[in-house]
Amino acid sequence: MKKKPILRAMQVNKNFGPTRALVDVDFLLYRGEVHGLIGENGSGKSTFSSIIAGVQSADSGSFELNGEPYLPRNMVDAQNRGVGMIVQEQGTIGSIDVASNIFTGRLEEFSKFGFVNMKQITARAQQILNDIGAGDIDASAPTMSLNFEDRKIVEMARVMVADPDILIVDETTTALAMKGRKILFDLIKRFRASDKAVIFISHDLGELMNVCDRVTVLRDGRVIDTLSGSDITEDSMRRLMVGREFEDHYFRSDFVCSYDEEVVLDAQHITYGSFTNLSLQLHKGEILGICGLSDCGMHELGKVLFGIEKSLTGRVVLPQDGTQVKNPHIAVKKGMGYLSKDRDRESIILNASILDNVELPSMRLLSNAVGYISAKSERRLAQEQIDVLKIKCRGPKQRLTELSGGNKQKVVFSKWLGCDSDILILDCATRGIDVGVKAAIYRLLEQIKKKGKSVILISEELPEMIGMSDRMLVMKDGKITAEFRRSEDLSEEDIIRYMI
Amino acid sequence: MPVQAKSVDIGEVLTQKSRRKDLFSAVLPFCGLLLTVLVLSIATKGLLLSPMNLVNIINQCFNTAIVGVGAAFVFAHGGMDFSVGASCGVAQLACIAVVTQLRLPLWVGFLAAVMVGVACSMVVGMGSHALHLQPFIVSLCVRSACTGILVVGCNALGKNIRVPLDVFGIFNNNIVKTIVLVALVAFSWYLFEKTSLGKEEKAIGGNRVTAVQSGILLGRNVFLSSLILGICVGIAACFQMSRSGTVSASSGNGLEFNIMIALALGGFPMAGGSAARIRSMIIGVLTITFLTNGLTLVGLDSEYVSLVKGLLFVVIVAVSYDRSNLKQVNFV
Numbered sequence: 074m075k076k077k078p079i080l081r082a083m084q085v086n087k088n089f090g091p092t093r094a095l096v097d098v099d100f101l102l103y104r105g106e107v108h109g110l111i112g113e114n115g116s117g118k119s120t121f122s123s124i125i126a127g128v129q130s131a132d133s134g135s136f137e138l139n140g141e142p143y144l145p146r147n148m149v150d151a152q153n154r155g156v157g158m159i160v161q162e163q164g165t166i167g168s169i170d171v172a173s174n175i176f177t178g179r180l181e182e183f184s185k186f187g188f189v190n191m192k193q194i195t196a197r198a199q200q201i202l203n204d205i206g207a208g209d210i211d212a213s214a215p216t217m218s219l220n221f222e223d224r225k226i227v228e229m230a231r232v233m234v235a236d237p238d239i240l241i242v243d244e245t246t247t248a249l250a251m252k253g254r255k256i257l258f259d260l261i262k263r264f265r266a267s268d269k270a271v272i273f274i275s276h277d278l279g280e281l282m283n284v285c286d287r288v289t290v291l292r293d294g295r296v297i298d299t300l301s302g303s304d305i306t307e308d309s310m311r312r313l314m315v316g317r318e319f320e321d322h323y324f325r326s327d328f329v330c331s332y333d334e335e336v337v338l339d340a341q342h343i344t345y346g347s348f349t350n351l352s353l354q355l356h357k358g359e360i361l362g363i364c365g366l367s368d369c370g371m372h373e374l375g376k377v378l379f380g381i382e383k384s385l386t387g388r389v390v391l392p393q394d395g396t397q398v399k400n401p402h403i404a405v406k407k408g409m410g411y412l413s414k415d416r417d418r419e420s421i422i423l424n425a426s427i428l429d430n431v432e433l434p435s436m437r438l439l440s441n442a443v444g445y446i447s448a449k450s451e452r453r454l455a456q457e458q459i460d461v462l463k464i465k466c467r468g469p470k471q472r473l474t475e476l477s478g479g480n481k482q483k484v485v486f487s488k489w490l491g492c493d494s495d496i497l498i499l500d501c502a503t504r505g506i507d508v509g510v511k512a513a514i515y516r517l518l519e520q521i522k523k524k525g526k527s528v529i530l531i532s533e534e535l536p537e538m539i540g541m542s543d544r545m546l547v548m549k550d551g552k553i554t555a556e557f558r559r560s561e562d563l564s565e566e567d568i569i570r571y572m573i
Numbered sequence: 574m575p576v577q578a579k580s581v582d583i584g585e586v587l588t589q590k591s592r593r594k595d596l597f598s599a600v601l602p603f604c605g606l607l608l609t610v611l612v613l614s615i616a617t618k619g620l621l622l623s624p625m626n627l628v629n630i631i632n633q634c635f636n637t638a639i640v641g642v643g644a645a646f647v648f649a650h651g652g653m654d655f656s657v658g659a660s661c662g663v664a665q666l667a668c669i670a671v672v673t674q675l676r677l678p679l680w681v682g683f684l685a686a687v688m689v690g691v692a693c694s695m696v697v698g699m700g701s702h703a704l705h706l707q708p709f710i711v712s713l714c715v716r717s718a719c720t721g722i723l724v725v726g727c728n729a730l731g732k733n734i735r736v737p738l739d740v741f742g743i744f745n746n747n748i749v750k751t752i753v754l755v756a757l758v759a760f761s762w763y764l765f766e767k768t769s770l771g772k773e774e775k776a777i778g779g780n781r782v783t784a785v786q787s788g789i790l791l792g793r794n795v796f797l798s799s800l801i802l803g804i805c806v807g808i809a810a811c812f813q814m815s816r817s818g819t820v821s822a823s824s825g826n827g828l829e830f831n832i833m834i835a836l837a838l839g840g841f842p843m844a845g846g847s848a849a850r851i852r853s854m855i856i857g858v859l860t861i862t863f864l865t866n867g868l869t870l871v872g873l874d875s876e877y878v879s880l881v882k883g884l885l886f887v888v889i890v891a892v893s894y895d896r897s898n899l900k901q902v903n904f905v
C-alpha cells in the first residue's frame with residue numbers, strides 16, 4: 074500500500090526571545106498513521122504542534138496540507154481546514170455549561186436574530202459526547218461540577234465538532250485516568266481506521282510504543298530521528314531524547330523497604346472533601362507513596378497535610394514537638410514543603426525571577442533581626458540551587474516565564490531544598506516532565522531519603538509509585554483501601570485492583 | 574561544526590535583545606520625566622526650572638511622594654486604596670479639632686491625624702482581607718464615608734477652618750520638610766527593596782496562592798502595609814494643612830488620583846508583583862508634579878489640567894499595562 078502524505082513541514086524555524094525552539098524542522102505525516110512526537114521539555118514538540126494547529130506562527134519555513142500550501146492564521150482557521158488539537162493545559166471555561174464549552178466560538182451556527190437555541194446545542198453536544206463514548210457526562214451540566222478528567226474529555230468532544238482530518242493530542246494523557254485514556258485511544262484508533270492522521274505527544278514511552286506507527290524524536294528544537302515499527306522501543310526513544318545512554322536504573326535500585334521507626338508526621342482522623350476519618354503516619358527517612366484515581370481524594374489529602382485546607386475533624390501533628398499543622402506558615406516554619414499538582418498556578422510566581430521564587434520560603438532564614446536580606450546571600454542561595462539541580466537558565470535573575478516546564482519544576486524543588494525541608498509533600502511531582510528531568514528528580518528523592526528526610530509522593534503513575542516508595546497507600550473514594558510495602562514482586566495489577 | 578557555531582551566535586544575539594528590552598522598559602519612565610521637564614521648560618520659557626518654582630515643585634510633590642511610598646506597599650501585594658485623599662482630609666480635620674477645639678498640644682494633634690490615617694487604611698486593607706472583598710470596593714466605601722465626615726465636620730467647625738500657623742510652623746519649615754521627605758523615602762526604599770517585608774508583599778502580588786503555600790502570612794502583610802500607608806497619610810495630612818492654611822471640605826481632594834497617575838507614569842505595575850519598585854513611584858510622582866505645575870504655569874485652567882491628566886492616565890495604562898498576567902487565562 075502506498076502511503077499518501079497529508080501534512081508536510083519543510084525547514085520550519087521558530088525563536089522565543091533568546092531560545093531557539095525549532096531549528097530547520099522537516100516533518101511528514103501520512104494518512105492512516107498515528108505519529109508520535111517526543112523529546113525532553115523544551116525540545117520544541119509543543120511549539121511545533123501548536124504551529125500546525127494555528128496557535129502561533131513559524132518564523133520561517135513552509136507547510137503543505139494535502140499538497141496545498143498551509144498557513145493557518147489562527148486556531149479557528151486551522152480547524153476549518155481540518156486540524157484540531159487537544160492541549161496540555163486546562164482549556165474549558167468553568168462558569169458555563171458543558172455544551173457551550175463544546176461549541177465555543179460556534180454559537181452563531183445555532184442562533185437566529187441574536188437568540189441562541191440552547192436546546193439544540195445541548196442535544197448536539199450530548200450526541201457528540203455519546204459518540205466518543207462519554208455518554209455519562211451531561212451536556213447541560215455546569216462545567217465547574219466536572220472533575221479534571223471529565224473536563225479534558227469535554228475538550229476532546231470540542232475538537233470533534235469540526236470533524237478534523239488531523240488530530241493533535243498534546244500531553245493530554247497526563248491528565249487522564251483509565252476512563253479518559255480509553256476514550257482517547259478509541260478516538261485515535263478511529264482516526265487511523267478512517268484514513269485520517271494523529272500527531273500524538275506524550276512523555277509516557279510505554280503508551281507511545283502501544284499507539285504509534287512512527288515516532289519522531291526532537292532534541293533542542295532539531296529532528297533527531299524518526300523511528301518506525303519494531304524500532305520503537307522505550308530504550309531507543311529514551312536514548313535518542315536524552316542523547317546519551319541511561320544508567321541501568323531509572324527508579325530506585327534497591328528493593329528494600331527501609332525507614333526509621335520515628336514518626337515525623339502524624340495525621341489523625343482527618344476529614345476533608347471526599348475523604349473522612351483518615352489516619353496515616355510518615356516515618357523518618359521514608360518515601361510514602363499515595364496513589365489512586367485522580368478523584369480518590371489524594372490531592373486534597375496532600376493539601377490538608379500541609380495545612381492549606383483545614384480538616385473538619387482530627388488533626389495533623391508533628392510528633393517531635395507536638396506542633397499542630399494548622400496552616401502553611403506553621404508547616405514551612407517546621408520544615409515542611411509542598412509541591413502542588415498545579416505548578417504554574419500554585420507553586421511558582423511565573424512573572425518573577427528564579428531568585429525571587431527560590432527565596433520564597435527561605436526569607437525567614439536569610440533575614441536578620443530587622444528583616445534585612447543581603448543581596449549577596451540571596452544570590453548565593455539561588456546560584457547554589459541552580460548548580461545543584463542543573464537548572465537550564467541564563468542566571469538567577471531570569472524570569473520563570475522563559476523556562477521550560479521541567480526547569481520550572483526544578484525551581485519548585487529548589488525552593489524547598491534551599492530551606493532544607495525535612496518533610497516534602499509532592500503532588501504529581503513528575504507530571505508532564507520529560508525522562509531526563511524525571512530521572513534527575515528520582516535521584517534527588519533517593520538523596521533526600523538517604524539524608525534521613527521524609528517524602529510523601531502523591532501520584533497517578535504506578536511505575537513511579539512502585540519504583541520509588543517504601544510504603545504505598547492505595548486510595549479509592551476517599552478511603553485507604555490497601556497498604557503495600559516495597560517489594561520486587563509488586564506489580565501494577567496488584568495495586569489497580571484496589572484503585573477501581 | 575558550522576551549524577553549532579551559528580546557533581550559539583543567534584542565542585547570544587537574542588539574549589542581548591531580551592536584555593535590551595528589559596533595559597528599555599526600565600529606562601522609559603526616566604525618559605518620560607525628562608521629556609516632560611524639557612517640553613514644559615521650553616513652553617514656560619525656563620520658568621519651570623527657576624529656583625522659586627523648584628521650591629514650589631518640592632512643596633507640591635511632597636504629599637504625593639509621602640503617601641505614594643506608603644501606597645507602594647499596598648499596591649505591591651495587589652491591593653489598592655482609593656480612599657487616601659478623603660482619609661487625608663479627615664486626618665486634617667481630626668488634627669485641627671484636637672489642637673484648636675480641645676486645645677491639646679501639637680503632638681497630640683499629629684498623633685490624632687496618624688491614627689485617623691491608620692484607621693482608614695486598616696478598614697480598607699483588613700476589611701477587604703477578612704471579608705474577601707475587592708479592596709477597591711471597600712476603599713470606595715471608606716472614601717465616601719470620609720468625604721461625608723469631612724463635610725459634616727467642617728460645617729460644624731465653620732466651613733473653612735483656619736490653621737493657626739504659629740502653632741503649625743514646624744510643618745511649614747522647608748528644612749524639616751526636606752529631612753522628613755528624604756528620611757521617609759530612604760526608609761521606605763530600605764523596607765521595600767531590602768527586607769523580607771517588601772519581598773513578601775511583592776511575592777503576594779506576583780502569585781497569592783504560591784505565596785501562601787510558601788508559608789507567607791497574608792494577613793500580617795496586609796496589616797503591615799496598611800499600617801505604613803496610614804502613617805504616611807497622617808504625616809502628609811499635617812504638612813498639607815499647614816501649607817494651605819485651612820482645612821475645608823476639599824482638603825486632600827484628588828490625592829488618590831495623583832497617586833494612581835504617578836504609579837502609571839513611573840511604570841509601577843498596577844497589580845503589584847516582583848517588578849514593583851519604590852524608584853518607579855518617585856519618578857512617577859516627579860513627573861505628575863512637573864506636569865501639573867508646568868501646565869498651570871503655561872496658563873491652562875485647572876479643569877483642563879485635570880482633563881490632560883485623565884487622558885494621559887488612559888494612554889499610559891493602555892500602552893504600559895503588563896498584560897502577561899492576563900495571558901494565563903483563568904478558566905476556573
